[in-house]
Amino acid sequence: MPLHSAFDPDLPADNALWDVLVVGGGLNGCGIARDLAGRGWRVLLAEAGDLGAQSSCATSKLIHGGLLELNQSPLREIRKALREGELLLHSAPHIVWPLRFVLPLEPTSPPAWRLRLDLLLHDHLAPGNALPRHERLALRGHVAKQPLPAALQNAFAYSDVWADDARLVLLNALDARNKGARVLPHTRVQAARPCTDGATPCWAVSLDTAQGPLRQRARVLVNATGAWAHQFSNHVLGHTRAAPRLVRSSHIVVPRIHEHEHAYLWPAGQGQALFALPYEHRYTLIGSTQVEVGAAALEHPTAASAEDVDTLCREASRHLHQCLTPSDVVWHFAALRPMPVELGGSAQNGQLELSRSGPALLQVWGGRLCTYRHLAEKAANLLGPVLGESRLAWTTHAHLPGGDFSAWVNPALASSDPQQAFEQLVRALNQRYPFMDGDSMRRLARRYGSRVPMVLGLAETLSDLGSAVAPGLYERELHYLRDEEWARSADDVLWRRTKLGLRYNAQQRHNVQRWFA
Known part of the structure; x- marks a missing residue:
């Protein structure tokens, strides 16, 4: 193509x-x-x-925000958001996938009975069966115990939906x-x-x-x-x-705090609601502060303030067995939301x-x-x-580019279980491009889905992809991002389209910028 x-x-x-x-x-x-x-x-x-x-590239990455919404939005809006999450799971399963959240029961948490009622309501509002329902967890011996203080014994678990927003x-x-x-x-x-x-x-x-x-x-x-x-x-x-009123939501990224794929949510009890998500394999994304700011924030709209970074480190440390400081933060970002009067x-x-x-x-x-x-x-x-005329809506069940796996996997599986279909897609791509290592192919599949052949073309060996401009990033992919996805600079590629900027050192990031120059 x-x-x-x-x-x-x-x-x-x-x-x-x-x-x-x-x-x-x-x-x-x-x-x-x-x-x-x-x-x-x-x-x-x-x-x-x-x-x-x-x-748009500095959000919490959560499709519907889970329990944080139950006491803040009308139930019809929450149900609509839950429905949208399930639609996106099917329309773009390479960049949207389920995430299992753990809610540790701390002394300062809302009462367990209240959380249980919220979780039952959350399950009831979900429109389909794509996501597992909530459950109570005994933390002793469970992987979810890993980053938590030793004294904690119990938690709840529920499901949300995560997306690569950029x-x-x-x-x-x-x-x-x-x-x-x-x-x-x-x-x-x-x-x-x-x-x-x-x-x-x-x-x-x-x-x-x-x-x-x-x-x-x-x-x-x-x-x-x-x-x-x-x-x-x-x-x-x-x-x-x-x-309008402007609200800034800030987030930090730190080296991974645990070795499993669960996320964590600490609902507002005596402190601030907080979440921690597994992010880009090697990191944890922690957020978010909610601070009303003035119009001056529009000059640097995606920058978290030093105060926001310090607050997030301090709040996260209250809930974890390790202490995080601003020196642990490898990246931070913020999103501005307007609230017109x-x-x-x-x-x-x-x-x-x-x-x-x-x-x-x-x-x-x-x-x-x-x-x-x-x-x-x-x-x-x-x-x-x-x-001049009303025309029919069409996006409800339409795939986004790269989200239709039917040419690569069983079409019935693609429609019924998009995440299993994604795993089959990865296996099929590994067979088509055996010269790529497994981690690199999974990264490409997560970014481009069934459009990976547009990135790799007819390549039969690594040398067919051109020079490695940075580890795992070949000229062929950069040509694709420039010619197909409007990338003009290293920042466009490293921090939005691929997130590879997290993995690279300053010299490697400079090499990508030099390629564009």
Whole structure:
């Protein structure tokens, strides 16, 4: 299969007319572009930086957040989020998979009976049978005891769903492009003003691209710029909106604290709710603090503060038998979430605001990993009548790129047990490319799923992949990431598309940057 030219500098013709121009290449923007393109609308997406480079790649990675949501959201919203997790398990099983959580029963924990009721409710709200139900654990002799203080004897266990958030953004952008959308990263919208195309109201949009200025027109403009949505509305569109509350959620990554695949959750008792997830095989991801911040945080939106890092180390140490300090932290990141005051701070799950005075404008306020697909579907449903006709929703059971394993495994298994199907996919790929070591092939399968042959091509030996730019990272994969997935720099590859930056030292990371240069 030939690669698309994601790196091709050719731009749309000047003054081209689109049905919809989506501003913002985070998860909401890419999800909306994908849904609209799949319904046959002409879609252009413009993102000022790299796709998913801001809050969309700095989440907790959890699809629905488990018990942390039960006392914070309406039950219908929790059920919707649980349903979305199961849908994603089937649509992208290479980047989405179940995760078993342990809830240690500490002296400061909420009462066991209360946790048990929450877990029963969590099980009841889950729409299918893809995830195991909760159970009570005796920690003595159980692997889950490993990182916990010796005095703890009991715990509960339940299931959640984990996703590679940065790749989820990329897969939505890839699918949007595959269905006809034009995706332009590193393209800033400088101005947008109402105009007409004959008798049809539309937007005249000025873009700043790497190749120079570009003018485009669109019948509908979508503001999906996330934490910057109010700034875009005020400064580019000329509206007057109150600045939203901004909440920063910070996370740290430390060397792995245990040798099994369970995660841990400590619900808020006398302290702060906290989780610890196995991450990238060698590490543990710990989060998250929730701190309200000012507009200055928009200057460094994915950076955790020194205070946040110190707080997470201190809180984690209260629950573990080892003491973590900031010197143990190998990476940290943060996500900003807006809570617009006009919506009463209710934008956590995403709100849509459609204006039809003049050319149509759809503004997206808030949103989360667990609701992005449903939010995109609602947006496309809203815009259909504006564009002339309602068109059928289609994403509910559609695979994301790389998520359809049916050509590699038994199709019945692929539909009934996506995680077992993934294991079969790995075995099939190992047979197809026997020169790759098992760990490298599993890494590629986790990132690219059934698209691994697009990465490795017709290679029969390691030398067919080109030089090793860094350990395990060959030129062939870098060509793929540049030409197919819009990667422009080492950071795009190392910290978003592959997470290999965690494994590499400074010289190895520099070698990747030098390759791009």
